[in-house]
Amino acid sequence: MRSDDDSWDITESVGATALGVAAMRAAETRRPDALFRDPYAARLVEAAGSGWSHIMRAQVAATSAGADPAGEGEPAYSSLAAMLIARTVYFDEYFAAASAAGIRQVVILASGLDARAYRLEWPSGTVVFEIDQPKVLEFKNSVLADEQPAVDRRAIAVDLRQDWPKELWDNGFDPTAPTAWLAEGLLRYLPGEAQDRLFDDIAALSAPGSRIALNIGRGRREDSPARRAMRERRKRLLAEAGITLNLEELWYPWEGRTDPRDWFAAHGWTVTTGDPVSLLTDHGREQPDVARAELNHHILMTATRGDENR
């Protein structure tokens, strides 16, 4: 159960979701036709213990297996993994475009085990701020202690429901420079009012030319045999690994909150969206119908602040 001031270590509560995402990135990295390579993901997951290594091995087996061996109508390479892969590609491309446009200040909100500060190419002079809960960042910093980031990386340990802008300022954030913000896999873990406050703070700190990228879900999903099978498979895998993680208990509903597309458009930002199915198709990863139906509930969004509005 969530509360307004809950906190967690990497293997606990919302912290564990960062491990789940990293396990998928490790699995994708092993594919010969990988759409991105994250050489840090496996190390981070392994450092969290044998249960997480088990999950990662299962992900690797699933991503290379292709069709569902159990015939449950959903490929073992699940729609969840497909969505995570699509969004990684989308946000990697987002940062490449932001760098090409001259942006040299980046804020990765809820960075978790995101290794972009280590694995992407950044123009010299770029600063990447990473914000997450203290214990999550402590874990990542200790596992990657002997690695050199590819950029001036500044890890800021603070809860995003608290006064994180102050911490950003104290660590050298420049509000006069355009910023590329990222909120990947975050919004679902915030209640609607905390999301609104987050957007207010981001807009207040964003010089003209700033951008933000994020992912959202849409629409109430009908339960279906494929969804139930996916949920069961996830439960089975977590139980085998001895891990307690119930995603549904950690999420706040999409329903009832402001749609980020509307929020940014109403505040004068130019909004564009991408969809995971098209993105994966464009990258040669055609999805089966059952996965497409699930992926169509996810939206990838970028918004750019023009000169006139804040």
Ligand SMILES: C[S@@+](CC[C@H](N)C(=O)[O-])C[C@H]1O[C@@H](n2cnc3c(N)ncnc32)[C@H](O)[C@@H]1O
């Ligand atoms: C699903 S993971 C995504 C991590 C990373 N963005 C990625 O995609 O690999 C969710 C992350 O959000 C962080 N998070 C959620 N709520 C937060 C909050 N209120 N303050 C700081 N971090 C938060 C968690 O600690 C976790 O690292």
